[in-house]
Amino acid sequence: MSSYYMLECIAPEDWDDPALVEGIAPPTGEDSWRLGRRFLNPPTRPIEVSLHADYGIQLKELRNVDTLLMTKRLHKALLDAGVSNLDAYPTIIRHRSRPFETDDYVACNLIGLVSAVDAAKSRIIGSSPDGLIDTDFESVALDDRKAQGALMFRLAENTSAVIVHESVKDYLQANGFDMLTFVPPSEWIG
Numbered sequence: 001m002s003s004y005y006m007l008e009c010i011a012p013e014d015w016d017d018p019a020l021v022e023g024i025a026p027p028t029g030e031d032s033w034r035l036g037r038r039f040l041n042p043p044t045r046p047i048e049v050s051l052h053a054d055y056g057i058q059l060k061e062l063r064n065v066d067t068l069l070m071t072k073r074l075h076k077a078l079l080d081a082g083v084s085n086l087d088a089y090p091t092i093i094r095h096r097s098r099p100f101e102t103d104d105y106v107a108c109n110l111i112g113l114v115s116a117v118d119a120a121k122s123r124i125i126g127s128s129p130d131g132l133i134d135t136d137f138e139s140v141a142l143d144d145r146k147a148q149g150a151l152m153f154r155l156a157e158n159t160s161a162v163i164v165h166e167s168v169k170d171y172l173q174a175n176g177f178d179m180l181t182f183v184p185p186s187e188w189i190g
Helices: 072-080 166-174
Strands: 004-009 047-051 062-064 068-071 086-095 105-110 123-126 136-139 152-155 158-165 180-183
Touching: 004 062, 004 166, 047 105, 068 072, 072 086, 072 105, 072 166, 105 152, 158 166, 166 180
Parallel strands: 047 086
Antiparallel strands: 004 158, 004 180, 062 068, 068 105, 086 105, 123 136, 152 158
């Protein structure tokens, strides 16, 4: 059994009108937030994030689409849990049609891609020729030895997957982060 989990965040079912964050482009001159490397030209001003005009203002604790957009509270907890590979940038989130603005979030660049998949034990439904970046899984088997004790990283085989060590999961759960979901790799589809 792996000591790693896929980190997810799902809006509570009782939310009437959750926010929809519009795309967050990488800094000028950078290709993507999901390549696992430090930016050569990091943002120098707060990143401006827009919420779609047709949706509400209820924001999840974590959003993982373009970047990891997370509450400052979650960012601090991850640091307190020992995670040291997050480059965080201030953000200002505004709604396009409602009087809403917050600076309680940071956009994080997660440094480090780790190739930790045990391909023979995973259910792979499609991939690039080298098996990196965008492999599609119906189930993932991770080789803990390949992760080398990393506390948090993006999976090199599918960079949309954010992986946390069991110790980080336990710390976050003990500190009340009940909106986060920790999916066993064998149950993850992505």
